[in-house]
Amino acid sequence: MKLIPEDKKLYIKDLKDFVGKQVQLECWMYNKRESGKISFLQLRDGSGFVQAVVEEKDVDSITWDETKKATIESSCIITGEVVPHFKEKDKFEIRISKFEIAQLAAEYPIGKKDHGPEFLFENRDLYLRSKTPWAVLRIRNQVFLSITNFFHEEGFLRGDTPILQPTSCEDTTELFEVDYYGTPMYLSQSGQLYSEAAIMSFGKVYDFGPVFRAEKSKTRNHLSEFWMMDAEMAFYDQDMNEDLQERLVKRILKDALENCKQELEILERDTTIMEACIAKPFKRMKHFEAKKELEGDGFTVNYEDDMTTEEEIALGNKYGIPVFIEDYPFEVKSFYMKSYVDEKGVKRARCADLIAPEEAREIIGGSQREDDYDVLLKELKERDYPVSDYEWYLNVRKYGSVAHAGFGIGMERMVRWISGVHHIRETIPFPRTIVLNRP
Amino acid sequence: MKLIPEDKKLYIKDLKDFVGKQVQLECWMYNKRESGKISFLQLRDGSGFVQAVVEEKDVDSITWDETKKATIESSCIITGEVVPHFKEKDKFEIRISKFEIAQLAAEYPIGKKDHGPEFLFENRDLYLRSKTPWAVLRIRNQVFLSITNFFHEEGFLRGDTPILQPTSCEDTTELFEVDYYGTPMYLSQSGQLYSEAAIMSFGKVYDFGPVFRAEKSKTRNHLSEFWMMDAEMAFYDQDMNEDLQERLVKRILKDALENCKQELEILERDTTIMEACIAKPFKRMKHFEAKKELEGDGFTVNYEDDMTTEEEIALGNKYGIPVFIEDYPFEVKSFYMKSYVDEKGVKRARCADLIAPEEAREIIGGSQREDDYDVLLKELKERDYPVSDYEWYLNVRKYGSVAHAGFGIGMERMVRWISGVHHIRETIPFPRTIVLNRP
Numbered sequence: 001m002k003l004i005p006e007d008k009k010l011y012i013k014d015l016k017d018f019v020g021k022q023v024q025l026e027c028w029m030y031n032k033r034e035s036g037k038i039s040f041l042q043l044r045d046g047s048g049f050v051q052a053v054v055e056e057k058d059v060d061s062i063t064w065d066e067t068k069k070a071t072i073e074s075s076c077i078i079t080g081e082v083v084p085h086f087k088e089k090d091k092f093e094i095r096i097s098k099f100e101i102a103q104l105a106a107e108y109p110i111g112k113k114d115h116g117p118e119f120l121f122e123n124r125d126l127y128l129r130s131k132t133p134w135a136v137l138r139i140r141n142q143v144f145l146s147i148t149n150f151f152h153e154e155g156f157l158r159g160d161t162p163i164l165q166p167t168s169c170e171d172t173t174e175l176f177e178v179d180y181y182g183t184p185m186y187l188s189q190s191g192q193l194y195s196e197a198a199i200m201s202f203g204k205v206y207d208f209g210p211v212f213r214a215e216k217s218k219t220r221n222h223l224s225e226f227w228m229m230d231a232e233m234a235f236y237d238q239d240m241n242e243d244l245q246e247r248l249v250k251r252i253l254k255d256a257l258e259n260c261k262q263e264l265e266i267l268e269r270d271t272t273i274m275e276a277c278i279a280k281p282f283k284r285m286k287h288f289e290a291k292k293e294l295e296g297d298g299f300t301v302n303y304e305d306d307m308t309t310e311e312e313i314a315l316g317n318k319y320g321i322p323v324f325i326e327d328y329p330f331e332v333k334s335f336y337m338k339s340y341v342d343e344k345g346v347k348r349a350r351c352a353d354l355i356a357p358e359e360a361r362e363i364i365g366g367s368q369r370e371d372d373y374d375v376l377l378k379e380l381k382e383r384d385y386p387v388s389d390y391e392w393y394l395n396v397r398k399y400g401s402v403a404h405a406g407f408g409i410g411m412e413r414m415v416r417w418i419s420g421v422h423h424i425r426e427t428i429p430f431p432r433t434i435v436l437n438r439p
Numbered sequence: 440m441k442l443i444p445e446d447k448k449l450y451i452k453d454l455k456d457f458v459g460k461q462v463q464l465e466c467w468m469y470n471k472r473e474s475g476k477i478s479f480l481q482l483r484d485g486s487g488f489v490q491a492v493v494e495e496k497d498v499d500s501i502t503w504d505e506t507k508k509a510t511i512e513s514s515c516i517i518t519g520e521v522v523p524h525f526k527e528k529d530k531f532e533i534r535i536s537k538f539e540i541a542q543l544a545a546e547y548p549i550g551k552k553d554h555g556p557e558f559l560f561e562n563r564d565l566y567l568r569s570k571t572p573w574a575v576l577r578i579r580n581q582v583f584l585s586i587t588n589f590f591h592e593e594g595f596l597r598g599d600t601p602i603l604q605p606t607s608c609e610d611t612t613e614l615f616e617v618d619y620y621g622t623p624m625y626l627s628q629s630g631q632l633y634s635e636a637a638i639m640s641f642g643k644v645y646d647f648g649p650v651f652r653a654e655k656s657k658t659r660n661h662l663s664e665f666w667m668m669d670a671e672m673a674f675y676d677q678d679m680n681e682d683l684q685e686r687l688v689k690r691i692l693k694d695a696l697e698n699c700k701q702e703l704e705i706l707e708r709d710t711t712i713m714e715a716c717i718a719k720p721f722k723r724m725k726h727f728e729a730k731k732e733l734e735g736d737g738f739t740v741n742y743e744d745d746m747t748t749e750e751e752i753a754l755g756n757k758y759g760i761p762v763f764i765e766d767y768p769f770e771v772k773s774f775y776m777k778s779y780v781d782e783k784g785v786k787r788a789r790c791a792d793l794i795a796p797e798e799a800r801e802i803i804g805g806s807q808r809e810d811d812y813d814v815l816l817k818e819l820k821e822r823d824y825p826v827s828d829y830e831w832y833l834n835v836r837k838y839g840s841v842a843h844a845g846f847g848i849g850m851e852r853m854v855r856w857i858s859g860v861h862h863i864r865e866t867i868p869f870p871r872t873i874v875l876n877r878p
Binding site: 011026046106133148155159160166179180199214399 | 513
């Protein structure tokens, strides 16, 4: 009896609709407990997990022998009746009537004993089958869907920006170079500059794809290849920009809490703070206010500098909700940001980083963009950028310039926050860091 | 009066709900026709296009002077009443009461005269604002959404695969190399091998991102960077694979016809054949049958070879619906495909290319994958692949191997078919080819 989805296959996630019925499942056996004439098989098929019980008296000898023979991770096809789980409410198990091994797995390298993370990531292709990566990457899938749906509903066009770029958007010291038919090109650090050009046609656009940083540091926060969503909006100022970001983050959290209950349970994630983040308005404070606050809390702060890791963590802990830190000193920010001089004579960027609680730190960076041709040209020259490479980017300010703003959200940082895992490499299927690249 | 979406801004696409009302729009003037005391301004805001009429007698002298002064592509803020279009049913125009220039555009390089395509692509950032790219890239956006929604509804996990890969999946002569912390890595040609490992955890996965081919040819069919969707399914054979592809292609066409009416109209696309493709089952024929058919139609065919461009076009024209060409000679296909020997002793791949009509040619390539460890290992050795690099890929056949299949769909080829444009570079915002890379 293969019934449900369009591909006519029945999956574990659908079992609740088949209680009392005979079903057939194609799956893997990820664990087995044997107790004389009864065996308990732990099965998974990608959509979920289920326990199957087989008793020698209920089945023919071929089926019984196959269940005895089956090794961890063997693929199998089982037939049986869906029954309520013997003690857990709202869960189901299967009373097996037939069991067939599709392939008997070789001895599985990832056993019950504790492996170090290095071993697990050297065998990432196999480690992916464990419950933690399964749960984390399903949360990643949900975050992707939330972002896609959100921007569609808000009237954005998805406009893919190129990976191969002749110039750099952010820090030039962290570029990966490619020999492009004899000319050097660089792997994208951000699609932002391209999206700024695209809003002149489409109004509001976003891209969402891999970006690259040649990060020579080996920390739990760094990947050399990661996914970034960049949104740009025409006729937008920084306040509207922050409003949009707040709506997006709340949407992502809400969808994850609603649609990833099983995954969050597997990860033993306490969701109290995330729930508060949905309910309350986000905090907004100026960079100098944040520094002052931290100084009052005992930090030795530098008012002219970026926020440090410790400062971001402290602010996140203090407020327990996401905090927009606004108007950084222009010196520590990118050339494309709109600037102003405050009453104390400090040149500031109309920008905000969004700091998440629970040590998730910066999850979004955004700003209003400089929309004045002359101001931007001067800034490019002062920073010694090759102006001719930026001519097309300057065009955005030459032909119908508009107030515009945008922001970037790091997929992996967002997923790490929601899933509560420690190391960023847990949040992407095949991480690329300075050390491990196989597979 | 700024009312509608969550960002509280009114867009041209929403004007139909505001007939008889005063509205304010932030937009660009893409054209202007003046006739004494009346001017007709063509406006666009990214969401759509609208005509605005201003009469000297209705407005104050400042507004009148601003409309006279406004140059092509100037950004502007207008206020006026939404009224039915004076001759086109179901269209609306605006009677301007106030007109303000946000920025007066410099003389716009893309004028009314015909530019060659080279000029337009050298100025891609500006050419994006024209109606054709606007329409084509909105169709691209819709195709992206259709694919995302389809796979979500079919129970797939989106699993991103790495761009930086130590080994190659397809043709090794077309690789872009990257210096990765002193070790060579290659830009992805496909995420397929990674997705095969991922289905062992998630059952059904797809990825969708940029892939790269160092294509030294300069034709209307080639891009060096393009977007590819790869889907892989556990416990799937080639028939189920083709069923899934047919559902997906029909869904993409249906969504585009329903949601991109305005865009298809701009492109003057005759949709008769696309409609037929939704209504009729796709044709399925073996490679040798296709060759025989073509031979009967006067072609000089090679039964042992791939389909030629001309053959693909001829089959598409003949049937007027997509045609699955199944079971190519294994020799011309990739090492990872499942093979069998037919009754004539020819080794064949359990695969199919999907050929679309209207000269769109191959839009999908797919196959059942080899699931036997020894057969795959032998094939890798025969083709002189570095076996140690593929150890993790062989693991898929070592620990619970299953019948599995998958396919890849080229985003740009699909978009080109639907939009009916000639050159593939029209279908991506910032194309990367052997010649043009700025912006």
